[in-house]
Structure formats: C-alpha cells, structure tokens
Amino acid sequence: MTLIDKLPAGGPIPGSAPLLEVEDLHVEFRTREGVAHAVNGVTYSLHEGETLAVLGESGSGKSVTAQAIMGILDTPPGYVTKGEVRFRGEDLLQMPEDKRRTFRGRRLAMIFQDALSSLNPVFSVGWQIAEMFRVHEGMNKKQALAKAVELMDRVRIPAAKQRVGDYPHQFSGGMRQRIMIAMAIALDPDVLIADEPTTALDVTVQAQVMLLLKELQQESNMGLILITHDLGVVADVADEIAVMYAGRIVERAGVMSAYGNPAHPYTEGLIASIPRVDMKGQELYAIKGIPPNLMHIPAGCPFNPRCRYAQDVCRVDDPPLYDVDSGHASACHFWKEVRDGAIG
Amino acid sequence: MSDVSASAAASVPAAKGMSQHDDAAVSTPSPGQPDEGQGKPRSLGKDAWLDLRTNPIFLVSATLIVILVVMAAFPGLFTSQTPEAADLSKSRVGPSSKAWFGYDLQGGDVYTLTIYGARASIIVGVLATTFTLLVGTLAGIVAGYTGGWVDSVVSRITDVFFAIPLLLGAILIVFSFPTQPGTPSIVIILRVVAAVAVLGWTFVARIMRSSVIQVKQADYVQAARALGAGPIRIVLKHILPNAMAPVIVYSTIALGGYIAVEATLSFLGLGLTPPVVSWGVAISEAATYLRVSPHMLLFPSLFLSITVLAFIMLGDAVRDALDPKLR
Numbered sequence: 001m002t003l004i005d006k007l008p009a010g011g012p013i014p015g016s017a018p019l020l021e022v023e024d025l026h027v028e029f030r031t032r033e034g035v036a037h038a039v040n041g042v043t044y045s046l047h048e049g050e051t052l053a054v055l056g057e058s059g060s061g062k063s064v065t066a067q068a069i070m071g072i073l074d075t076p077p078g079y080v081t082k083g084e085v086r087f088r089g090e091d092l093l094q095m096p097e098d099k100r101r102t103f104r105g106r107r108l109a110m111i112f113q114d115a116l117s118s119l120n121p122v123f124s125v126g127w128q129i130a131e132m133f134r135v136h137e138g139m140n141k142k143q144a145l146a147k148a149v150e151l152m153d154r155v156r157i158p159a160a161k162q163r164v165g166d167y168p169h170q171f172s173g174g175m176r177q178r179i180m181i182a183m184a185i186a187l188d189p190d191v192l193i194a195d196e197p198t199t200a201l202d203v204t205v206q207a208q209v210m211l212l213l214k215e216l217q218q219e220s221n222m223g224l225i226l227i228t229h230d231l232g233v234v235a236d237v238a239d240e241i242a243v244m245y246a247g248r249i250v251e252r253a254g255v256m257s258a259y260g261n262p263a264h265p266y267t268e269g270l271i272a273s274i275p276r277v278d279m280k281g282q283e284l285y286a287i288k289g290i291p292p293n294l295m296h297i298p299a300g301c302p303f304n305p306r307c308r309y310a311q312d313v314c315r316v317d318d319p320p321l322y323d324v325d326s327g328h329a330s331a332c333h334f335w336k337e338v339r340d341g342a343i344g
Numbered sequence: 345m346s347d348v349s350a351s352a353a354a355s356v357p358a359a360k361g362m363s364q365h366d367d368a369a370v371s372t373p374s375p376g377q378p379d380e381g382q383g384k385p386r387s388l389g390k391d392a393w394l395d396l397r398t399n400p401i402f403l404v405s406a407t408l409i410v411i412l413v414v415m416a417a418f419p420g421l422f423t424s425q426t427p428e429a430a431d432l433s434k435s436r437v438g439p440s441s442k443a444w445f446g447y448d449l450q451g452g453d454v455y456t457l458t459i460y461g462a463r464a465s466i467i468v469g470v471l472a473t474t475f476t477l478l479v480g481t482l483a484g485i486v487a488g489y490t491g492g493w494v495d496s497v498v499s500r501i502t503d504v505f506f507a508i509p510l511l512l513g514a515i516l517i518v519f520s521f522p523t524q525p526g527t528p529s530i531v532i533i534l535r536v537v538a539a540v541a542v543l544g545w546t547f548v549a550r551i552m553r554s555s556v557i558q559v560k561q562a563d564y565v566q567a568a569r570a571l572g573a574g575p576i577r578i579v580l581k582h583i584l585p586n587a588m589a590p591v592i593v594y595s596t597i598a599l600g601g602y603i604a605v606e607a608t609l610s611f612l613g614l615g616l617t618p619p620v621v622s623w624g625v626a627i628s629e630a631a632t633y634l635r636v637s638p639h640m641l642l643f644p645s646l647f648l649s650i651t652v653l654a655f656i657m658l659g660d661a662v663r664d665a666l667d668p669k670l671r
Contacts, residue, residue, distance in 0.1 A: 072569045076492070105572030112570075117563035122389070122585045131581075135573060183571060 018045040019223045025083035036294040038064045040247040046223040053226045053234040056244035062227045109184035113196040115176035119168035125179045126164030132186035151182040174205035193225045246302035253328040263330035263339040309334045392665035402661035408654040416466040419459045427460040427621045436637040446639040464622035465603045472602040475541035484552020506546040514539040518614045529620045536615045555587040593663040600655030623648045
C-alpha cells in the first residue's frame with residue numbers, strides 16, 4: 001500500500017515489516033474562529049535504521065503529525081479525527097492512554113527544536129536524564145545517576161562526570177540539544193522523532209548534532225523521523241523525503257530523486273529557493289504567495305494559487321498521489337511537466 | 345568533540361552570574377580546573393539564596409522574624425514573669441526602670457504580655473498561611489492543569505469566596521460561632537485561623553491557577569509527556585516547582601496581613617479573647633485608656649506593626665530574588 005515499502009535497498013532492509021506506519025491521518029484544531037484542518041490524510045512509514053525527512057514550511061502540519069504519533073497533541077483544541085498510527089502493527093490510537101504512555105520514551109521518543117525550553121530549569125541535567133530510568137525502569141537514584149553520566153558520555157558531552165549536576169542554563173545550545181538527545185535515547189527507543197532539532201543552533205553546531213544523531217542511529221538501528229525545513233540538513237542524512245503542504249504529503253521520494261527530479265512544483269520551488277554560491281548577486285528565488293489558511297484550504301489542489309503550472313483542473317480536482325517512479329510519488333496533475341521542466 | 349562556539353554563549357539568556365562555567369572552558373575536559381570541584385551548580389533556588397544573602401532588606405526582616413519566632417516558642421527566655429501575674433495596685437502605672445513598658449489595667453506587666461502575645465499572632469499567621477497555601481495551591485492546580493469545565497467550576501467557586509471581603513467575612517464567621525467561657529485557648533485560636541483561611545485561600549488559588557496555565561504550556565512539559573511521564577509526575581516535578589514562586593511571594597506577604605486581621609478581630613472583641621494573650625486583645629483593652637495611659641497601646645501595636653512589616657519586607661525580598669528579570 002505505502003510507496004516506501006516498494007523501495008529498493010537503501011536504509012531499510014527490503015521486505016521487512018515497517019516499524020511505524022501512519023495511514024490516512026487527519027488532525028483538526030477546533031478553535032473559536034473555526035476548525036483548522038492541520039493534517040489531512042497523511043500516510044507514511046518508517047523502517048528500522050531508516051531516516052525519513054519530513055519537509056515543509058511552518059503550518060504545513062509536520063509537527064502536528066509528529067505530536068499525533070506521540071500522542072501528545074493538546075486536546076482540546078487538537079483532535080485526531082481519522083486514521084491509524086501503527087507501531088509494529090499495533091494501532092497506537094486505539095490504545096488506552098495508560099498503555100500508550102509506556103510506549104512513550106521506551107519505544108518512541110521525541111526531541112524538540114529549542115532544547116533550553118525543553119529542559120526543566122529547576123532540575124539538574126543529570127537528574128532529568130536519570131528520571132527516564134526512574135520512571136520507566138524503577139531504578140534507584142544512584143544507579144540512575146550513574147546511567148545518566150554514561151549517557152552524557154555517549155552523546156559526547158565533555159567532562160560528563162563533572163557536569164552531571166549542572167543546570168540547563170549552564171550549557172551551550174549544542175550541549176543542551178545533546179542532553180535532550182541523551183534523554184530521548186536513554187531507553188533505546190525504536191523510533192526517534194526529531195522536530196527541527198538543529199533549527200535553534202548555529203551552523204557548525206548543527207552539523208555536529210546531525211552527525212551525532214546519525215551515529216546513534218547506526219549504533220542502535222532505530223528509525224529516525226527528521227522534521228525540518230532545512231533542505232541542506234536533509235540531503236546529508238535522509239534516506240527518504242516526504243514533502244508536506246497544507247496538511248498533506250505532496251511528494252514522496254528517495255533523497256536523490258527528490259533533489260534531482262522533483263515532480264511537484266512545491267518541492268521544485270523549495271529546492272530553487274536554496275541560496276547558491278554560484279548565483280551570488282542574483283535575486284533569491286522565493287515561492288510566491290503565502291501558505292493557505294488551514295480553516296479555508298483552497299478547493300482542488302491546495303497549492304494551486306501559488307503554482308506556476310496551475311490549470312483549470314487544479315482549481316477543481318485535488319490530485320491524488322501519482323506514482324512517478326518506483327518509490328517516488330507526487331500529488332500533482334502535471335508531475336510529468338514539472339519533472340521534465342526541472343531537468344531542462 | 346568540542347562544541348565550542350562563540351554564538352552558543354550568546355544564546356544563553358544574559359543574566360548576571362548565570363553561566364558560571366564558560367562553555368569554551370569546559371568543553372575542553374581539564375579536570376584540574378579550579379571551579380570544577382568547588383563550583384557547585386546552582387539551581388534557581390540556590391541563585392535566589394545567594395541573592396538574598398546580600399540583600400539588607402532580607403537580612404533585617406529575617407532577623408526580626410527569627411527573634412519573633414523564638415519569642416513565640418520560648419517566651420521564658422525574654423522574661424521571668426508569667427502573663428497571669430498581675431498586681432492591681434499597679435494598674436495603668438507608666439513605664440519605669442523596673443517595668444520598661446509599664447503596667448496594664450489589671451496591673452500586669454505590659455512587657456511580659458507583649459512577649460507572650462507573639463505566640464498567638466505567629467500561630468494564627470503561620471497556620472492561616474499554611475492552610476490557604478495548601479487549599480489554594482490544590483484548587484489552582486486542579487483548575488489550571490485540568491482546564492475545561494473543571495476549571496470553570498473551580499474558578500466560579502473561587503470567585504464566590506473572592507467576592508466576600510476578607511475582614512468582613514471573617515467578622516461574620518467569627519460572630520456566627522461564638523466561644524463559650526472556658527473554651528481552651530487553642531480552640532479560640534483555631535477558630536480565628538479558620539475564619540481567615542476560609543476566605544484567604546482564593547487569592548492563592550487565583551495566582552496558582554494563572555501560574556500553572558503559563559507553565560503548562562512550557563516546552564519541557566510537552567517534552568516530559570513525549571518521554572513518557574504521567575500526569576501526576578508532570579504536575580509534581582515539572583509544573584509545581586516552576587509555578588510556586590509567585591505563590592510563595594504572596595504567602596509571605598499575606599502572613600503579615602493575616603496577623604493584622606487577627607489583631608483587628610481581637611480589637612473588635614470577636615477574635616481572640618482572654619485567657620488568650622495576644623497583641624490584638626491588648627490593643628482592644630488599651631484603646632479605652634488611650635489618652636490617659638498611651639503606653640498600654642503603644643507597645644503591643646509597635647510589635648504588631650514590626651511583625652507585619654517584617655513579613656512584608658521578607659516577601660518583597662523573596663520576590664526580587666525569585667524574579668531573574670529584576671537582577
């Protein structure tokens with residue numbers, strides 16, 4: 001059913017059952033002003049050892065999808081109205097909250113954009129990492145703290161033993177994100193969702209954090225969902241790409257074909273808007289218009305008001321995901337034109 | 345593996361003395377560094393303590409409070425007389441070298457009575473604060489964390505109590521439950537505590553509710569949920585410690601206020617009544633003789649004012665210490 005399943009060997013082991021499958025997920029936010037359709041039928045899957053990059057601008061629903069997978073959506077106002085999230089075949093959405101909670105941290109873990117605000121300011125980092133072992137494994141304080149030091153070493157925090165009692169504000173941005181990562185990987189989760197893990201960091205530190213994530217993934221063979229709007233980060237680490245727009249996936253592809261032959265005008269626009277050294281002095285490319293209001297998503301293809309390929313059919317028919325190639329799909333009526341145009 | 349970057353330091357919120365360990369220094373592991381061993385990490389609480397230690401307002405108010413508490417616990421340390429001792433022949437005799445504060449209507453030593461009066465005031469203040477803090481914090485957390493209709497119900501109940509002025513309400517309550525002669529002192533005191541606390545908790549509940557709503561949205565609460573923490577753990581470990589500061593400040597200031605309310609009730613003859621010795625009772629008795637024997641009024645009111653002032657000053661100092669923006 002899912003396209004990624006048909007992929008040739010890359011990150012994932014061919015033929016193996018997917019670790020995590022999201023199918024036709026719908027999430028809406030019921031607010032006073034109306035209902036915002038944040039996620040509208042997202043489907044993707046993740047295998048062991050695979051890195052899936054979810055791309056899209058702010059408000060495209062990429063973080064909301066992640067929150068729905070983790071089960072940490074704020075309800076109200078957010079509601080999952082339809083769909084399934086299967087972890088090793090078990091639907092997380094049908095699970096009672098008590099059981100689902102035991103999956104969080106142990107099977108699925110998540111790290112966030114701003115590591116400073118994601119760490120509790122009143123407890124030392126060691127205490128917070130140790131907390132993972134005390135909550136889930138019932139370890140005593142001393143054992144847990146020893147494990148915390150071990151983990152801080154594992155995420156390459158220098159002088160871990162000395163710094164285990166320090167507080168979050170005493171660390172630099174990159175170090176804080178490492179601490180957050182240490183907490184997330186403490187119990188060897190099978191799936192790690194990283195929601196813009198490097199956005200708040202400066203460029204040199206970004207690369208180090210991504211490298212760390214990659215190394216940790218290789219050590220434990222976990223599946224990694226990388227939510228980002230930074231295409232530069234994606235190219236280096238991702239196996240698969242899912243591009244989101246207005247709460248749906250508009251293009252799915254292996255990382256090479258997405259960059260080489262984008263088959264959706266939005267992906268094409270994203271790639272064209274990466275600043276390039278050889279284009280110095282020329283005007284930067286920007287996708288015209290603004291993302292749609294999620295309370296009033298345009299009829300037909302949601303991207304049509306901003307699309308330079310748009311025809312009458314686009315304003316009426318919402319395109320399904322067309323198979324472009326094996327493991328490559330695009331939700332565009334004119335994917336052929338887009339793909340060929342991009343090459344030429 | 346050095347995560348050194350100049351901009352990393354810039355991303356640390358600029359606050360005095362916050363990043364004691366400079367990252368650049370620490371990321372090169374050098375165990376011989378002098379501040380590694382003794383440079384104990386500082387929590388917000390420790391930071392606040394360091395701030396308080398050098399604050400003259402805190403030092404003055406804390407000293408006064410310590411003296412008052414010792415006075416309340418061990419009045420025998422300050423005076424050799426008992427509050428029951430009275431010599432009618434000395435009724436309303438003014439201050440002298442033998443009795444610095446003079447004598448009251450019954451010929452009791454005003455100094456001794458004032459010392460013993462601290463106990464009732466401190467007990468009322470501390471018990472009323474404890475009770476309002478417990479009830480108010482609980483109500484505030486339930487309303488703020490649960491939200492929805494639970495919040496509406498709890499908040500409306502709070503509003504009903506909130507609408508009754510503290511002093512007026514306390515007078516009504518105390519008036520409705522009069523004490524009989526021969527009631528033990530502790531019951532008389534508890535009755536006043538109950539009157540103050542039943543109405544006083546609403547302020548704490550309101551402050552706590554808004555504080556919890558604010559903290560609830562913090563990323564670390566979301567992160568804790570994402571890593572498997574249950575609701576009880578989230579409330580106790582993540583929300584409560586981060587939401588307590590405004591309530592602590594308010595309660596410190598309110599403690600002084602409750603003591604003043606007790607004195608007012610006693611002055612009106614409704615609060616504490618003899619045999620309980622309290623400043624309010626003394627003031628009430630002395631008011632009639634204000635023009636002829638002002639010393640009877642002066643000393644108990646002076647102690648009352650100083651006590652209330654000390655707690656308000658302490659609250660101010662604690663607020664300044666807990667609010668990093670004021671540093």
